[in-house]
Amino acid sequence: MSGKTGKYKKIITAILTSFILLISVTAVTGFIFFTKNYDIVIETDNKQEAHVKEKAKEKNSVPGNAGNTPQSTSSLTTEKVFTVVIDAGHQKVGDPGQEPVAPGASQTKAKVASGTKGIVTQKPECEVTLEIAQILNAELKSRGYNVIMVRESNDVNISNSERAAVANNANADAFLRLHCNGSNDSNVNGALSMCQTKNNPYCGSLYTYSRKLSECVLSCLCAETGAKNRGVSETDSMSGINWCKVPVTIIEMGFMTNPAEDRLLSDVDYQKKLAAGIANGLDLYFKN
Numbered sequence: 001m002s003g004k005t006g007k008y009k010k011i012i013t014a015i016l017t018s019f020i021l022l023i024s025v026t027a028v029t030g031f032i033f034f035t036k037n038y039d040i041v042i043e044t045d046n047k048q049e050a051h052v053k054e055k056a057k058e059k060n061s062v063p064g065n066a067g068n069t070p071q072s073t074s075s076l077t078t079e080k081v082f083t084v085v086i087d088a089g090h091q092k093v094g095d096p097g098q099e100p101v102a103p104g105a106s107q108t109k110a111k112v113a114s115g116t117k118g119i120v121t122q123k124p125e126c127e128v129t130l131e132i133a134q135i136l137n138a139e140l141k142s143r144g145y146n147v148i149m150v151r152e153s154n155d156v157n158i159s160n161s162e163r164a165a166v167a168n169n170a171n172a173d174a175f176l177r178l179h180c181n182g183s184n185d186s187n188v189n190g191a192l193s194m195c196q197t198k199n200n201p202y203c204g205s206l207y208t209y210s211r212k213l214s215e216c217v218l219s220c221l222c223a224e225t226g227a228k229n230r231g232v233s234e235t236d237s238m239s240g241i242n243w244c245k246v247p248v249t250i251i252e253m254g255f256m257t258n259p260a261e262d263r264l265l266s267d268v269d270y271q272k273k274l275a276a277g278i279a280n281g282l283d284l285y286f287k288n
């Protein structure tokens with residue numbers, strides 16, 4: 001029996017050893033495989049996380065912080081408030097003192113011309129432009145605009161370059177210069193607007209905006225009042241335009257040398273139509 005027992009022991013030992021060896025090999029192989037796969041998962045997650053962070057950075061670099069969800073939502077729902085600067089042309093007493101026609105220009109012009117006068121009403125231009133400017137101020141405020149008036153009295157002395165500076169300092173979205181026209185021919189009537197040429201060496205870069213502003217305001221003014229549309233004139237001779245760093249238009253609302261138009265320009269109902277027309281023009285300008 002002892003010889004047989006020894007033989008069985010050897011066989012059992014051999015089987016057990018093989019079994020243990022097999023389990024060990026399986027365990028080690030399994031561990032290595034598991035560890036490797038685990039590393040891949042970790043690496044993939046890190047890469048994805050890094051990618052997401054990069055995307056977030058890209059989004060945050062968009063102007064207006066578009067990557068920030070709460071802020072981008074509020075910027076979509078909050079409408080921009082446009083700033084409009086109104087300059088009622090002229091003043092009680094003109095200032096013949098000279099100032100450069102543009103920044104750095106050697107050519108000079110009177111700081112403020114005295115303006116025209118009503119052929120029937122005998123009113124000076126500065127009074128009519130201020131009356132209409134005040135109605136326009138109220139009209140634009142009621143439409144939600146931020147309005148800044150260059151002057152609210154006739155008894156001031158503000159040069160044309162200083163008037164442009166008011167609009168520049170306010171970073172105005174539109175600068176409206178209200179005027180009335182004069183002619184040696186009392187038959188001439190109607191409204192026109194003015195802006196710089198596209199080759200203006202001082203503010204030519206704003207030509208497209210000023211031209212569009214001039215067109216919108218003039219066409220809406222004429223539609224509202226029935227005044228003859230004399231078109232948009234382009235000129236680089238106006239100090240109050242050359243000094244501008246914002247979109248600008250001069251609106252010649254009618255001829256005070258024409259009896260009928262002179263009366264209308266001082267008529268409150270017609271002044272309200274002028275203001276409504278100009279405001280409609282601004283609405284149109286900012287809508288496009």
Ligand SMILES: [Zn+2]
Nearest residue numbers: 089115179180
């Ligand atoms: Zn004028």
